[in-house]
Amino acid sequence: VSTAAILTAAGSGSRLGHALPKALVPVLAVPVVVHAARRLLAARPAGLPLAALVVTAPAEHVAAFAELLGPDVVVVPGGSTRQESVAAALAALPPDGIDVVLVHDAARAFAPAELAERVVAAVEAGHDAVVPGLPVADTIKRVGPGGDDGRPVNATVDRAELRAVQTPQGFTRELLERAHAAGADAPATDDAGLVERLGLPVWVVPGDERAAKITTPRDLAIAQLLATEEGS
Numbered sequence: 332v333s334t335a336a337i338l339t340a341a342g343s344g345s346r347l348g349h350a351l352p353k354a355l356v357p358v359l360a361v362p363v364v365v366h367a368a369r370r371l372l373a374a375r376p377a378g379l380p381l382a383a384l385v386v387t388a389p390a391e392h393v394a395a396f397a398e399l400l401g402p403d404v405v406v407v408p409g410g411s412t413r414q415e416s417v418a419a420a421l422a423a424l425p426p427d428g429i430d431v432v433l434v435h436d437a438a439r440a441f442a443p444a445e446l447a448e449r450v451v452a453a454v455e456a457g458h459d460a461v462v463p464g465l466p467v468a469d470t471i472k473r474v475g476p477g478g479d480d481g482r483p484v485n486a487t488v489d490r491a492e493l494r495a496v497q498t499p500q501g502f503t504r505e506l507l508e509r510a511h512a513a514g515a516d517a518p519a520t521d522d523a524g525l526v527e528r529l530g531l532p533v534w535v536v537p538g539d540e541r542a543a544k545i546t547t548p549r550d551l552a553i554a555q556l557l558a559t560e561e562g563s
């Protein structure tokens with residue numbers, strides 16, 4: 332089985348409050364997108380390194396990303412949404428010989444290599460769409476209309492049934508391409524959502540708290556802590 336990965340890094344990351352796009356923000360002097368790519372490339376699904384890695388970059392930063400990531404990584408300009416970026420990266424994969432595709436957000440830069448390995452192993456075991464997910468620690472309530480002065484609670488959701496879903500998500504190439512083709516006009520917040528829309532099963536494997544998304548300055552501080560702990 333041959334695996335390729337798509338790393339989405341074309342967002343602006345405006346909530347970080349940094350002048351640079353999020354993927355270029357340094358953590359211990361190494362840009363976020365390089366942290367993410369290194370961990371993906373260290374994964375050894377099926378005893379093999381990735382056969383290809385395609386990264387989406389903001390259009391004006393494609394050359395800078397290519398220089399940072401080196402000649403073995405393909406960098407393409409992203410689209411105006413994450414979903415369009417993934418579709419653009421899918422179109423840039425090698426035409427033949429790729430059976431499994433991982434889709435990962437550069438914003439989850441500290442997702443360990445083992446997480447990618449766990450997801451690919453589940454795809455290889457016969458699940459065509461696999462996402463990592465963590466149990467939810469908070470009590471979750473469904474609320475009605477209102478504002479900061481109060482909203483009515485309509486229901487408490489049984490949290491035992493909930494998972495907070497992360498990336499990398501893994502798919503057979505055939506299914507991921509079909510899901511993106513079918514869902515091109517209807518946005519979903521993750522790739523697995525497009526598979527669900529086809530009425531096909533998606534499986535959850537255990538996630539990892541190190542795969543949390545870097546969104547706010549607080550998340551960046553935690554990322555710095557993780558990088559210090561790991562020594563890179």
Ligand code: C5P
Pocket residue numbers: 339340341342343344354387409410411412413414416417436437438439544546
């Ligand atoms: O904005 P958000 O954090 O949800 O983005 C998730 C991931 O998708 C990030 O890694 C971001 O760089 C990427 N993205 C992209 N193309 C876009 C928007 C976001 O590749 N147009």
